[in-house]
Amino acid sequence: MASVKLYTIIFVALAAITTVQFTLEIVLIEEAYWLTFGIVMGLSTIKTLAVAGWYMHMLEEPRAITYIAMAGVLGVIALTAGAAYSMT
Amino acid sequence: MADLPPRSSVKRWLVTTNHKDIGILYLITSIFFLVVAGVLALLIRLQMLESGGTILGGAEYNQVVTAHGLLMVFWFLSPFAFAFANYLVPLQIGAKDLAFPRLNAMSYWLYLFSGLALIASFFQGGTHEGGWTLYAPLNVPAFVPRVAEMGETTAVIGLVLFVTSVTLGSVNFLTTIYRMRAEGLRMRDIPLFSMSILLTVWMMLFAFAALLAATILLSSDHLLATQYFTDEHGGSMLWAHLFWFFGHPEVYIVFFPALGAMAEIIQTFSGRRLVGRKWFIIAMALVAVQSFIVWMHHMFLTSINLPIKTIFMVTTVGISLPFDLMVFALIYTMIKGRIRWKTPFLFALGALLIFILGGITGVFLGAVALDYQFRGSYWVVAHFHYVMASGAVALIGGLYYWYPKITGKMYNEFLGKVHFVFAFIGFNMLYFPMFLVWETPRRVFEFPEGFTLWHQVATAGAFLFAASFLIMFYNLFRSLYSDRTVDSSPWAYTGSAEWAIESPPPEGNFPGRPSFASGKLDFVSDPATDGGVEDGHAATDGGVAHASTGHDVHMDHASWWPLLVSLSGLLVAVGIGGIPASYVLWPFAFALPFFVAFLGIEGARQDGRARIHDLYVVLSVPFLLALLGGFHFHHGLVDGFAGANNTFYLTLVGAVLGAYTFAGIGYEKFNVPEPELTEAWPFENVTNTKLGMWTFLGSDIILFGALIGSMIFIRFQFGWTDWWPAAGYTDKAVWPGLVNTYVLLASSFTIVLAYVYAKRGSRRKTLAFLSLTFAGAAVFLVNKAYEWNELYINQGWTHTSDIMGSTYYLTTGLHAAHVIVGMLILLFLIARAYTGAYWSDDEDAHTVEYFGLYWHFVDIVWLFLFPLFYIL
Structure with missing residues (x-):
């Protein structure tokens, strides 16, 4: 379990990243949709890793816990990517 | 177990959470569904006696075919296997029960009631008519006879209940097998049946989550009139992808327990350890992984592109290779051993032969060009019955094999062999002719006249096959009241722990704490708990161990709640x-x-x-x-x-x-103390509840991932950047999503702080942060209600307006439902914290952490809904 200070820093960082995502929607999406897409989804992934790693204490758990979650994520990617590609 | 009535009491069977009782309940219930589905099968075969049969009308025939498939696949095959899993896995790994006994009871009752809901659907205007695959668009109200709308919906909701049961069961078995193995029992050494169950529940955990997503969307199309599976931009294909992503692993979910039973039986009756045991296990694990990358071979006749067909043809051929290894391992074990031709062995061998034929004919279907010919024909019907029913035949062998253990009585061997002969001949009379007249179109009862004789042979085989089960019922029932009692093991060369204890096993399972620390099974009387016995080891080597039971701690309890919770599900369904x-x-x-x-x-x-x-x-x-x-x-x-x-x-x-x-x-x-001195690799430092929560979340990742993936799939077909401009609203603001992201992140922060202060023993701060989390969730919902009011009422953009509306309202709505569930749990936590829980006990504080895992997951889902539904 991390300190209250670290939890607070993570919260502030998560809120800041969210603000960046919102700002991108205003300033960049019209000019460069797919660049915005990549950055916004990448930032959501970073936020997810922060929540899972510190708030859910995944960093402190046995690595096998991470593998369970990763198995689920891989399943979703396989299903979504495979299904979407199959129709191209 | 003072609070459990005796087995002669009806109340016992309503309140029990004991794994052996639940196993017996599963056994009886699954056989009940076998009989119902079997009668439906006989109706199908009577209809097929000649082309254009008149026993049933067209709609009735479709319902019978559909219900037969659904009941056999979902309500008989897997639950029959899980009857043995419930009874045997704790015994084989040296545990007193499953990790979560009440959850296990709830799995059972949800299973029973879900099946009853499906049967009830027949009486609500008619059940589903579109086959067990529920293909779209025949599964949505627009394509369902009006009279059968309610029955169709009940059938779908019944399936949702069943999947819920399966998910609870998967979490339970995974936690049990990983965390509750007896001291010294390494993962690689657990008996093959338990190993097969472990791999089965892994597949179940992820595959059934995809089916849950599919059935939730389908329920929504039925109940709320969303447009997922009628949408012209790939709605039907979406169902096919979701269903078969579940459906192909389901084949192995059904077959793996049978494979485990076969391996155990063949080992015992060959008198030798399985040849290549390690490779057999690796092959099973490989199949479990591969099963998730072959689903599109069921879709070769759809509009998927040729490159993806080729890829899935290769993966399909690839998955047959580990099976070759397993089949040869079983055959070579028999060749190297001295076979004793008892009934269980006959069924295991028969199942292997049937499976080989089923497997080979399946490879034909994996080849794109051949599949173009065979798909939609009786080749498919024959093939999958050879595969699926081979699992049933093997588990019938398992029933004979473990019957003496469960009942303490030996069945009649002669009648067992007669059953096998009739069943084997009947099975092959029933299904082999279908290969010969494979050009018969599937799902209809009209065929060329020249096929009539073979269909009549098949019908005769069906009745012979069914009659053989009457012999089994008679045999097993009479044997219950015979004087052929058995001791710990009626079979020579058994190796797993269930055979080292008396038959039937006592309620506490073992005469001491099971331990494999010495390299063989001992029952240890722990000095700390039995009054100071120094040397309590009791060698078992096949016989019944007699060690002090003074240390026994009752961990089983009776509870009405699993039954009542499940009953509420039935009423809703x-x-x-x-x-x-x-x-x-x-x-x-x-x-x-x-x-x-x-x-x-x-x-x-x-x-x-x-x-x-x-x-x-x-x-x-x-x-x-x-x-x-x-x-x-x-x-x-x-x-x-x-x-x-x-x-x-x-x-x-x-x-x-x-x-x-x-x-x-x-x-x-309802306390279930976690046993000490167990093997828990690779989860040594997590509790049972935490592992259970994480495995549940693993399943939930697939569930929400599939829901979000469904939107992505349809949006791809629609044209990614054309999506929102085509939606029927006038102005959809980003700021409600932004505010809700801040709010949910803040609530994740506060729930972490609630846990921190619970650990520190602060009542005031624990309560404060739990309450703040609740308040954050409330603000989230109020903001969402404001947003929905603006879009739904003021702008007239509803969930039925267009596919964008369907995906937006349903996906964010299901997320909101998760938030509401979290708030209800928070109310419970707040009340308990108020009266002294969590903050006054360091261990108890973990309850807040476990809830936090759920809450953070809900937060994470929103982290992807925000960009996908508001920004991009």
Whole structure:
């Protein structure tokens, strides 16, 4: 379990990243949709890793816990990517 | 186990959470569904006696075919295997029970009631008619006969209940096998049946989550009139992808336990250890992984592109290779051993032969060009019956094999062999002719006249196959009352732990703490708990061990709640299909204030009356009044209730009963102490509850991932950047999503702080941060309600306006439902923290952490909904 200070820093960082995502929607999406897409989804992934790693204490758990979650994520990617590609 | 009535009492079977009792309940119930589905099969074969049969009308034939498939695949095959899993896995790994006994009982009752819901659907105008695959668009109301709409919906909701049962069971078995193995029992050394169950529940955990996503979307199309599976931009293909992503692993989910049983039986009756045991296990694990990358071979005749067909042809051929290894391992074990031709062995061998034929004919279907010919023909019917029913045949062998262990009595060997002969001949008479007349079109009862003789042979085989089971029922029933008692093991060369204890096993399972630390199974009498016995080892080497039982701690309990919770699910399932769309959500809304009131009442009963309990009861009244006000606004209070039909009230009763029972099960004192001195690799430093929560979340990742993936899939077909411009709203603001992201992140922060201060023993701060988390969730919902009001009411953009509306409202709505569930749990946590829980006990504080895992997951889901539904 991390300190209250670290939890607070993570919260502030998560809120800041969210603000960046919102700002991108205003300033960049019209000019460069797919660049915005990549950055916004990448930032959501970073936020997810922060929540899972510190708030859910995944960093402190046995690595096998991470593998369970990763198995689920891989399943979703396989299903979504495979299904979407199959129709191209 | 003082609180469990004797087995002669009916009450015992209603309240039991003991794994052996639950196993027996699964066994009897799955055989009941076998008989129902078997009678439906005989009706199909009678219809097929000649082309254009007249026993059944067209619609009735379609319903019979569909229900036969659904009942056999879902309600017989897997549950039959899990009867043995429930009974045997704890015994084989040296555990006293499953990790979560109440959850296990709930799995069983949900299973039973889900099956009854499906059967009830026959009497609600007719059940589903589109085959067990429920292909779109024949699965949506627009393509269903109006008279059968309610029955169709009930069948789908029954499936949702069944998947819920399976998910609970998967979490339970995974936690048990990983965390509760006897000292010294390494993962690689667990018996092959338990190993097969472990791999099966891994597949179940992920595959059934995809089916749950599919059935939730389908339920929504039925109940709320969303447009997922009627959408012209790949709606039908979406169903096919979701269904077969589940459906192909399902083949191995059904077959793996049978494979494990076969391996155990062949080892015992060959008198030698399985040849290549390590490679056999690796091959099974490989198949479990590969099973998730072959699903599109069921879709070669759809509009998927040629490159993906080629890829999936290769993966399909690839998955047959590990099976070759397993089959050769079984054959070579028999060749190297001295076979004893007992009934269980005959069934195992018969199953292997049947499976080989089923497997080979399946490879034909994996080849794109051949599949173009065979798909939709009786080749497919014959092939999958050879595969699926081979699993059933192997498990019948398992029933004979473990019958003496479960009952303490030996069956009649002669009758067992007669059963095998009739069953084997009947099975092959039934299904082999289907290969010969494979050009018969599937799912219809018209075929060329030249095929008639072979179909009549198949029908005769069906009746012979069915009759053979009458011999089994007679044999097993009579043997129960015979004097052929058995001791620990009636078989020579058994190796797993269940054969080292008396038959049937005592309620505490073992005469001491099982331990493999010495390299063989011992039952240890721990000095710390039995009054100081120094040397309590009792060698077993096949016989019954007699060691002191002074250390036994009762961990099984009786509980009415699993039955009652599941009963509420049944009432909802059979009622909801008849409710008009505008009424559907109201029964669940009305259940919420009742839940709050029940929390107060049960809390006062269990924890002693406190102000928080009074507050809950008092607040539930204005909450209910507010909802009645909302109902009045929507339908008119008097007119609304007067105009609601009986199914509305049935669903309302089910929902309120659910509210009562969830409050009850939450407050029930039900301690299941985690055993010490167990093998828990690779989860040594996590508790059972935490591992259970994580495995559940693993499944939930697939569930929400599939829901989000469904939107992505349709949006791809639609044109990614054309998506929102084509939606029917005038202006959809980003800021509600932004605010809700801040709010949810803040609530994740506060729930972490609640855990921190619970660990530090601060009552005030624990309560404060739990309450702040609740407040954050409330703000989230208020903001969402404002946003939905703007879009839905003011701009007229509804969930039925277009596919964007369907995906937006349903996906964010299901997320909101998760938030509401979290708030209900928070109310429970707040009340318990108020009366002394969590902050006064360091271990107890982990309950807040476990809830936090769920809450953070809900947060993470939103982190992807925000960009996908608001920004991009």
